[in-house]
Amino acid sequence: MSRWFSFARLWALLVKETIQMRRDRVTFAMMIGIPLVQLMLFGFAINTDPKELPAALVAPTQDRFTRAMVGALELTGYYRFVAPDATAAEAEEMISRGDVVFVVTVPSDFGKRVEKDDAPTILIEADATDPSVASGAISTLGTVAQQALQRETGSTSADPAALSVVVHKRYNPEGVTQYNIVPGLLGVILQLTMVMMTAMALTREIERGTMENLLSMPATPLEIMLGKVVPYLGVGAVQVVVVLAAARVIFVVPMMGSLSVILLGIFVFVLALVILGYLISTVARTQMQAMQLTFFFFLPSLMLSGFMFPYRGMPGWAQALGEIFPLTHFLRLIRSVMLKGADVHTVAQSLLALTVFVLVLSLAALMRFRRTLD
Numbered sequence: 001m002s003r004w005f006s007f008a009r010l011w012a013l014l015v016k017e018t019i020q021m022r023r024d025r026v027t028f029a030m031m032i033g034i035p036l037v038q039l040m041l042f043g044f045a046i047n048t049d050p051k052e053l054p055a056a057l058v059a060p061t062q063d064r065f066t067r068a069m070v071g072a073l074e075l076t077g078y079y080r081f082v083a084p085d086a087t088a089a090e091a092e093e094m095i096s097r098g099d100v101v102f103v104v105t106v107p108s109d110f111g112k113r114v115e116k117d118d119a120p121t122i123l124i125e126a127d128a129t130d131p132s133v134a135s136g137a138i139s140t141l142g143t144v145a146q147q148a149l150q151r152e153t154g155s156t157s158a159d160p161a162a163l164s165v166v167v168h169k170r171y172n173p174e175g176v177t178q179y180n181i182v183p184g185l186l187g188v189i190l191q192l193t194m195v196m197m198t199a200m201a202l203t204r205e206i207e208r209g210t211m212e213n214l215l216s217m218p219a220t221p222l223e224i225m226l227g228k229v230v231p232y233l234g235v236g237a238v239q240v241v242v243v244l245a246a247a248r249v250i251f252v253v254p255m256m257g258s259l260s261v262i263l264l265g266i267f268v269f270v271l272a273l274v275i276l277g278y279l280i281s282t283v284a285r286t287q288m289q290a291m292q293l294t295f296f297f298f299l300p301s302l303m304l305s306g307f308m309f310p311y312r313g314m315p316g317w318a319q320a321l322g323e324i325f326p327l328t329h330f331l332r333l334i335r336s337v338m339l340k341g342a343d344v345h346t347v348a349q350s351l352l353a354l355t356v357f358v359l360v361l362s363l364a365a366l367m368r369f370r371r372t373l374d
Contacts, residue, residue, distance in 0.1 A: 034296060041303050041318075049136050050313030055102035056083040056091040063111040065152055069122065072148030073104070078137035095170070097346055098332055101127045101134060101312065114149065121164040128169035129339045130180050133310045141165050171339045178251045183338050184307045186243045187330045190266075191273055192298060194236055198277025199290040201228045207286060221369045228281075229274045236270040257337035261344055265333040265351060272326045272357040275365055282368040301325040306332075329353040 055073075059066045062085070073079040079102065083094060091103040105123040107113075113120040124141060126134040146163050172179050219227070244262075247253040255262075277294070284290035302308060304322035311322065322328045333350040336342035344351070 034299065037296075037300055041300060045304065045314050045318035045321075046309050047313035047315075048132065048309060050133055050310045051077045052080045053078055053101040053133070053137055053312055054082045054099065055079045055104055056086040056094050056100045057081050057104050057106070058086055058088050058091050059104075059106040059110075060108040061106075061111060065111045065114050065120075065149065066106045068148045068152040069106065069145055070104070072144050073141075076137070076140050076144055078140065079104075095125065095127055096336075096340055096342060097349075098127065098336060102137070114153065117162065119162065119164060120149075121166060123166045123168065125168045125170055128172040128175060129335050130306075130310060131172060131175040131177060133312055134169075138167055138169075141167065179253055179339060180335065182243075182247045182251045182253050183334045184331050186240070186247070186266075186334060187269065187305075187327050188302065188307055189243060190236055190239060190270055191301065191327050192294075193239065194232060194270055194273035195277040195280065195297065196291065196294045197235065198229065198232050198274045199280040199284065199294050200287045201232075202278065202281035203284050203287045203290045221366055225275075225278060225365060225369060229271075229278055232274045232277075233267075233270060236266075236274070240266050240270075253338060255338055256341035258343065261337050261342075261347065262334065264344075265330065265337070265347065265354070268351060268354040268358060269326060269330045269333075272354055272361060275358060275361040276326075279361055279365040279368060282365060282371075301327050304328070323353075326354055326357050329357075 057070060059070075070081060070084070074081065081104075082100060083090065086094065086103075088105070091100070091105075094100045095103050103123075103125040105125070107121065110120050110122065112118075122145065124138070126138060128134060142165050145165050149163050169175065217224075240263075248255060276297075280293045280297070281290055284293055300321070304314065304318055305311070305325055305327040306322070307327070311319065311328070314322065329350040333347045333354075336347050336350075340346075
């Protein structure tokens, strides 16, 4: 019987595999870490119905009717007026930068029209680059505004059509989801391929035993790092051409901004990604570990960047965590330029964030590679 099966031999093999698993700390950490990350993100950070959306108020005359309207909108939980006394020019700049999702404009004669029962009108401008963000807030506008006006005037029989709420969905008035998804896909595709391919570059040298030949070359750590990184910039350039051509020809995504600004943002973003992949390759000892670390980075980046779920719908801690991923800033840049026609000045904050990523990751990669040499 022991020739075919032995519990002692099985136990020995189980002990051996357990010890080997404990030694591979990266794989063991991924087995525990990835389910925990998924649980935390889906359980606490993901919200498909965003609340507390930032808004700007343009109201030259801040009368009691205007204050009643603003208070009623805030009570819905969808609106948070971060600029309650903005001018029309300031509000325009804020919505183009993405600082606010709504601009509420109350005409200067709003109060007089209400008192005369002369069809008062308010204008709600919504940033519709992501159609799912503002849908819930827009659906409550008419009823909430009319009820607030009735309470303020003390009327119980006011005509529901007396107040006219004009909603202007800007940048994507038809709510085409491809306009939001396709530009974001460019960042997602670049992140997945650039980080993974670069991460496996150095670990491939270690597994094949050619690392010693690389280290014996008369080259500095910076030269070795650039030699590993630069070829993948060319691969990224090919992917950019393919995705942008498909976005324009197949999906008819508008190109409102300058192509040079788009290419500048893509270059800095891809540079940050390949350096990040190189940093991962200095930590991982095998190609399997490099792939696991890549997916461990890719998962929260995909969920917290605003690509799959509305960024505004996440709690504050999740938004702060999302700021540490280059994809978050690239999505803001590419969508602002392609859909809003933003210039370099408007997307300067995103460009600066991506540049900081490049500098920090370059320093970390160089330090890590020097430690590998030692």
